[in-house]
Amino acid sequence: MRKAILDEFKLEPSELFLTAIHTHSAPSPTINKEKGHPNNVEYTENLKGKLTEAIRSALNNMGPVTVGCGVGYCPIGANRRELNISPSGQSSIRLGRNPYGPTDKEVLVTKLAKPDGDAVAALFGYATHATCLGPKNYAISGDVLGLAEQFVEKILGEGKIAPAFAGASGNIDPWFRVLPAFNNEPGWIPEPVLLGTMLGEEVVHVYRAIETVRGGGEINTAFTILKLPSKPSDETAAKKDLPPTPLAITAGRVGDIAFVGIGCEVLTEIGLAIKSASPYKNTFVIAHCNGAAGYLAPGHLHIEDGYEIRSSPFAPAAADMVVKQAVAMLHKL
Ligand SMILES: [Zn+2]
Structure with a gap:
């Protein structure tokens, strides 16, 4: 495509x-x-x-637009790497909720408006899987992120668009996903609607507070494919010399707003590291951008194992290389 x-x-x-x-x-x-x-x-x-x-x-x-950016906060994402201790005392990480694990609660909103002030779009980013609709659901839906988009577009009015980016969300699930068990028969939507509405409300709140649109100036972009050290994504496979795993990184900059697209399902710690090292005031980290290479987890989580680690094609050293590369690209832009 x-x-x-x-x-x-x-x-x-x-x-x-x-x-x-x-x-x-x-x-x-x-x-x-x-x-x-x-x-x-x-x-x-x-x-x-x-x-x-x-x-x-x-x-x-x-046509010409002005851009401005604002930051909000939304609690709907939950770190899902839950510690489980078996009756025999063995620890493991399962999909659930981990109150000690990091999450990125930032709601980043970019407002685009025509020079006369007429709004065009609200782009927003938030770090969560959009997987609140249950496994029995067969309706095509954008789930919590799509429902937030619909909410925002309804309020902005006819002809305005509000596309969402999934942030670094590899280990972040919506608050209602696995626990507590909730009704998930086909057609049951209250929880996704609740979470989508909470996120959408915050986007609108931030959007309305963006008063100074700063022009923006030139749009600069960069693209690279990193060749990263691999590990077998199936732990039973024999460890041998694996070819490197390619990962697309796309970076863009408009004024003091930056965008980093990563071609895989990147865990939230990596997104936070890129944002905190970014030389720009506002940095969107975008998962699933120009590729779908699988989970990318920070090196220190490999010892804990868990679903994202087991299925990842990347060796522990890969994450730091991605952060370094992304930050270098942002500086160059
Ligand atoms: Zn996933």
Whole structure:
């Protein structure tokens, strides 16, 4: 899809931040007719057409905008790496809630407005999986992030858009996900709506407080593919010399707002490290951007094991290399 878009519109790789949010409430994207379910292939082809049309429409309707950024706070993300002690005293990490684990509660909002002040869009970022709809759900939905988008767009009014970015959310689930057990029969939506509304309310609150739009100036972008040390993603596999695992990093800067897109499911500690080392006032860290390489966990969590570690293709040393690279790219921009 990325290649199709770059070719069609003759864009440089750094000029496309093709990003997804992570729900469990849509078909699995694939264009592989042999391996993919026909419904999923059809859905993906359809999505490709819609994306292409959206980009064409955007490029054909370009005009000057001013940009401003604001920061809020929302509690709906929970660190999910819960410590479990078995009756025999063995410790392990399971999917649940970890009150001691870090989360990133920041709601980052960028307001785009026409020079006359008329609002165009509110882009926002928040670090959570959007997986509150239960495993029995078959409705296609953006889940908590999509519901927050809908809430914001409803309030901003006709023609305004509010796209969400999933921040560094590899180990962050929505508050209602696994615990406490809640009703998740098909069509049951109160919890996702509650969480989406809480996030959407905060986006609107921040958006309305952004008074000074600062112009923005030039847009600078950069793109690189890092070759990172690998580990077997299946622990039973023999450890041998594995080829490096590629990871796309995309960076952009408009005025004092920065964007770092990482082509995998990046854990929240890594996003916090990039944000805190960024030379810009506001830095969006965007997961699932221009790639889907799997989980990337900070080195120190490898000793704890757990789902994200076991399924990750990256060796413990990879995370620090990504932070270093991303921060270097931000400085260059
Ligand atoms: Zn995930």
